[in-house]
Amino acid sequence: xxxxxxxxxxxxxxxxxxxxxxxxxxxxxxxxxxxxxxxxxxxxxxxxxxxxxxxxxxxxxxxxxxxxxxxxxxxxxxxxxxxxxxxxxxxxxxxxxxxxxxxxxxxxxxxxxxxxxxxxxxxxxxxxxxxxxxxxxxxxxxxxxxxxxxxxxxxxxxxxxxxxxxxxxxxxxxxxxxxxxxxxxxxxxxxxxxxxxxxxxxxxxxxxxxxxxxxxxxxxxxxxxxxxxxxxxxxxxxxxxxxxxxxxxxxxxxxxxxxxxxxxxxxxxxxxxxxxxxxxxxxxxxxxxxxxxxxxxxxxxxxxxxxxxxxxxxxxxxxxxxxxxxxxxxxxxxxxxxxxxxxxxxxxxxxxxxxxxxxxxxxxx
Amino acid sequence: xxxxxxxxxxxxxxxxxxxxxxxxxxxxxxxxxxxxxxxxxxxxxxxxxxxxxxxxxxxxxxxxxxxxxxxxxxxxxxxxxxxxxxxxxxxxxxxxxxxxxxxxxxxxxxxxxxxxxxxxxxxxxxxxxxxxxxxxxxxxxxxxxxxxxxxxxxxxxxxxxxxxxxxxxxxxxxxxxxxxxxxxxxxxxxxxxxxxxxxxxxxxxxxxxxxxxxxxxxxxxxxxxxxxxxxxxxxxxxxxxxxxxxxxxxxxxxxxxxxxxxxxxxxxxxxxxxxxxxxxxxxxxxxxxxxxxxxxxxxxxxxxxxxxxxxxxxxxxxxxxxxxxxxxxxxxxxxxxxxxxxxxxxxxxxxxxxxxxxxxxxxxxxxxxxxxxxxxxxxxxxxxxxxxxxxxxxxxxxxxxxxxxxxxxxxxxxxxxxxxxxxxxxxxxxxxxxxxxxxxxxxxxxxxxxxxx
Numbered sequence: 001x002x003x004x005x006x007x008x009x010x011x012x013x014x015x016x017x018x019x020x021x022x023x024x025x026x027x028x029x030x031x032x033x034x035x036x037x038x039x040x041x042x043x044x045x046x047x048x049x050x051x052x053x054x055x056x057x058x059x060x061x062x063x064x065x066x067x068x069x070x071x072x073x074x075x076x077x078x079x080x081x082x083x084x085x086x087x088x089x090x091x092x093x094x095x096x097x098x099x100x101x102x103x104x105x106x107x108x109x110x111x112x113x114x115x116x117x118x119x120x121x122x123x124x125x126x127x128x129x130x131x132x133x134x135x136x137x138x139x140x141x142x143x144x145x146x147x148x149x150x151x152x153x154x155x156x157x158x159x160x161x162x163x164x165x166x167x168x169x170x171x172x173x174x175x176x177x178x179x180x181x182x183x184x185x186x187x188x189x190x191x192x193x194x195x196x197x198x199x200x201x202x203x204x205x206x207x208x209x210x211x212x213x214x215x216x217x218x219x220x221x222x223x224x225x226x227x228x229x230x231x232x233x234x235x236x237x238x239x240x241x242x243x244x245x246x247x248x249x250x251x252x253x254x255x256x257x258x259x260x261x262x263x264x265x266x267x268x269x270x271x272x273x274x275x276x277x278x279x280x281x282x283x284x285x286x287x288x289x290x291x292x293x294x295x296x297x298x299x300x301x302x303x304x305x306x307x308x309x310x311x312x313x314x315x316x317x318x319x320x321x322x323x324x325x326x327x328x329x330x331x332x333x334x335x336x337x338x339x340x341x342x343x344x345x346x347x348x349x350x351x352x353x354x355x356x357x358x359x360x361x362x363x364x365x
Numbered sequence: 366x367x368x369x370x371x372x373x374x375x376x377x378x379x380x381x382x383x384x385x386x387x388x389x390x391x392x393x394x395x396x397x398x399x400x401x402x403x404x405x406x407x408x409x410x411x412x413x414x415x416x417x418x419x420x421x422x423x424x425x426x427x428x429x430x431x432x433x434x435x436x437x438x439x440x441x442x443x444x445x446x447x448x449x450x451x452x453x454x455x456x457x458x459x460x461x462x463x464x465x466x467x468x469x470x471x472x473x474x475x476x477x478x479x480x481x482x483x484x485x486x487x488x489x490x491x492x493x494x495x496x497x498x499x500x501x502x503x504x505x506x507x508x509x510x511x512x513x514x515x516x517x518x519x520x521x522x523x524x525x526x527x528x529x530x531x532x533x534x535x536x537x538x539x540x541x542x543x544x545x546x547x548x549x550x551x552x553x554x555x556x557x558x559x560x561x562x563x564x565x566x567x568x569x570x571x572x573x574x575x576x577x578x579x580x581x582x583x584x585x586x587x588x589x590x591x592x593x594x595x596x597x598x599x600x601x602x603x604x605x606x607x608x609x610x611x612x613x614x615x616x617x618x619x620x621x622x623x624x625x626x627x628x629x630x631x632x633x634x635x636x637x638x639x640x641x642x643x644x645x646x647x648x649x650x651x652x653x654x655x656x657x658x659x660x661x662x663x664x665x666x667x668x669x670x671x672x673x674x675x676x677x678x679x680x681x682x683x684x685x686x687x688x689x690x691x692x693x694x695x696x697x698x699x700x701x702x703x704x705x706x707x708x709x710x711x712x713x714x715x716x717x718x719x720x721x722x723x724x725x726x727x728x729x730x731x732x733x734x735x736x737x738x739x740x741x742x743x744x745x746x747x748x749x750x751x752x753x754x755x756x757x758x759x760x761x762x763x764x765x766x767x768x769x770x771x772x773x774x775x776x777x778x779x780x781x782x783x784x785x786x787x788x789x790x791x792x793x794x795x796x797x798x799x800x801x802x803x804x805x806x807x808x809x810x811x812x813x814x815x816x817x818x
Contacts, residue, residue: 086699088611090699142697143699144697144699151701151719152721152723153723155721167693168685168721171722171723266694268694269693270694274695282697290694323694353684353722354685358693
């Protein structure tokens, strides 16, 4: 059973950091409740209630392939273009997710001595498949929203509009935690928190490496995210280990001050001015709430740094994802500045697989 | 080529002669039923086709016309048997010829003389190795002799039956049993001799890459992919294209095909190399003659836990496809490709078919290990550390086969010389003659090198 707390506003000691917490006001007007939200079912989990003749599916596939191949010629902006190689791969995955039969009947038509009269079972109507692929290419709707899921580490996570699609870079956070808890069993016993959990990706990844005694609290301000994360937690049967709570950053963690052994977060960190120039899939479709980090992108990160000093117990570990380069340096500088002096040790900047200074890690003194 | 087969053969012949004598005592007009009486009744219905004939005779053994019918039936069965014996005989002949009997004898003699050396037991491990090698060789020799004995026994029965004016069912049945048994042993022998590599039993991963030459080469790679898929289907293997990168105009730049099933790797590993096509280009309006190449790489499809080698982290260069730009939240591209290079040898694999980076990395690592194991085996290295990096540079290795579509039709294997003009069947997956020819060729080479060593 997932306990999803409705948004409660505390006047906690953390409200001292309010100016940094840019999301609180948005919440005060409407009392949203994630319990009333039913997450969408991803394509691959839907019941295959549509039967279509193979030849009709082939026709769709030809059309979709042509559309995917035509993207490069029509595009003028060289920075933000669709890549037809990637689109072809996505098309293959879309077929995998929507057809019950072996996808090869579609992908290797030349191999099949069949005139296409046979019916195949689909998880979406052909009409919807036309629509989905059009959305992908013409509207630049992210592929993960189109199929309703994202493959991340060894997980398949449900995602939908309103929830940030977990990025491959973020997989490294779980790697770091895994390395830590393998080295030191102490970290397996206490409370962990994943703030701004979105789809619940990091929380689930961490719960799996913590083992049966692990406890993770995942929070998010967005009711949609809380509902989706809850669904993902349930899908992996981790209700006993992960608790999804709705609320801004540390607010849902009241009573756990100085008790956490670990704190992780991939907060919004993109500077506001960069938002309009983002890749269409990101800028036009993903939630601003999960991307926009204020003027220099550090609003939430700075709040998290302060919160980490309050919430972590001695020896507790934290890792935050950042926009890289300058920003990670700024965070480390802030953590060594007067406000937080003597709070942390072993502050480190860890780069991602592309060599970008992506993460800041450290321990509570 | 003096063999010890005469002993058992003589004994066998004697036994048959004994039966023959018995047979001669039999009144020629006796119904067949009587003769088959020694057979235990429960086996009648299922043991062989003769038995059902006997039943037919039993029901109406007084009718003369029916008896004629019975002997006709028997004649048919006899002809089938004779044919089977001929085929088995040819097969034994072939196996004995390709096994290199003289080499085998010489080797046994060598090892035996070594074993009698006074200093033989000074190195115990070495001595054990020599003895077990000697045992293996003797076993093989014994099997080869047994095959000859068995086929000769069956031949004798056929000959006797031909000379006699009537048929002895139990004797023919014995011959049938011998042939059945012999064919089984021959199958087993062939398989263990030709497919004795450590990974031969496994499934296979076939990686096809189009060579330089644009659309023509990419189309050629696609044709090869189809050929191997057809071959796999014919063997009743499970085939799956796990990764494919399409060419711009037609065909494919590369594809990875997984073939699941016993001995898939053993059979198809010899396809590794460069495949050359000569044809009139379908992509050139002038229809000029065009030569293109495609590379085929074959690795065993090993289960994760079977790849029992550890590669030190520092020997691996793992690179991920960069989403580009600032990365992180700024970019969302479903680009999860992982490339792993084994630094000491320069062997690299790339994995793009999985939908998450971690999954691609895991799969790439398994594939890299499989690749290194195969290279280690080829170089007779016992450890990955021993692989000579300079020797693995050549990407797909030598050219192994030519496929000429124009001006004449011919598929010819460069290594074995095996050829056929039926290019359509080959492209439809009829690769077995080529595969068998190569396996034999490889076996002969191995035998020859074993002797010189």
